[in-house]
Amino acid sequence: MPLSCSICQLAYDGSSEAAIGALPCGHVFHVDCVQKWFNQLNDTCPDCRSKSDPKNLLRLFFDAPQNTGETFEAQAFRLEQELAETRKELNECKANLVCKNNTITFLEKQNENLTQTSKAARLAMVKNIEMEKQLKFLEEIRANRDHLATQLALLKDRKRPADIEDRDIS
Numbered sequence: 001m002p003l004s005c006s007i008c009q010l011a012y013d014g015s016s017e018a019a020i021g022a023l024p025c026g027h028v029f030h031v032d033c034v035q036k037w038f039n040q041l042n043d044t045c046p047d048c049r050s051k052s053d054p055k056n057l058l059r060l061f062f063d064a065p066q067n068t069g070e071t072f073e074a075q076a077f078r079l080e081q082e083l084a085e086t087r088k089e090l091n092e093c094k095a096n097l098v099c100k101n102n103t104i105t106f107l108e109k110q111n112e113n114l115t116q117t118s119k120a121a122r123l124a125m126v127k128n129i130e131m132e133k134q135l136k137f138l139e140e141i142r143a144n145r146d147h148l149a150t151q152l153a154l155l156k157d158r159k160r161p162a163d164i165e166d167r168d169i170s
């Protein structure tokens with residue numbers, strides 16, 4: 001629990017605006033608060049009721065750590081909120097990671113499919129080359145056949161007059 005002024009219940013935050021003073025009995029208050037207390041015609045310490053006089057108030061100065069004016073409760077609340085925010089971010093990151101992993105799995109599968117398609121395409125290409133070779137071979141055979149047919153026709157033509165002569169003779 002932070003040290004606080006028993007008159008106003010506020011914690012000493014070390015700011016220069018909130019001057020602090022001690023009475024001879026040793027009890028410490030905000031200077032403004034204790035001045036008001038004595039101005040209300042009190043003549044005793046608010047804490048221990050021993051007779052006192054504001055003239056004997058001793059100003060206290062101390063190096064307080066840099067304070068944002070935040071109470072411990074506010075600080076705890078802020079830190080809890082920051083923690084909740086961080087947890088939320090962490091969950092978002094996790095969800096994102098799951099998404100990315102799914103994408104990677106999907107892409108890997110696609111890659112596998114493409115590799116298989118590529119293999120099939122290469123096989124088809126090899127087959128195509130073979131078929132082209134066979135086609136060329138067939139074309140050569142056909143050309144050869146055509147050539148032979150032409151020669152055969154020529155031979156027949158050459159033979160025909162002889163046939164006719166033979167027929168005439170007989």
Ligand SMILES: [Zn+2]
Nearest residue numbers: 005008030033
């Ligand atoms: Zn006070």
Ligand SMILES: [Zn+2]
Nearest residue numbers: 025027045048
């Ligand atoms: Zn006192």
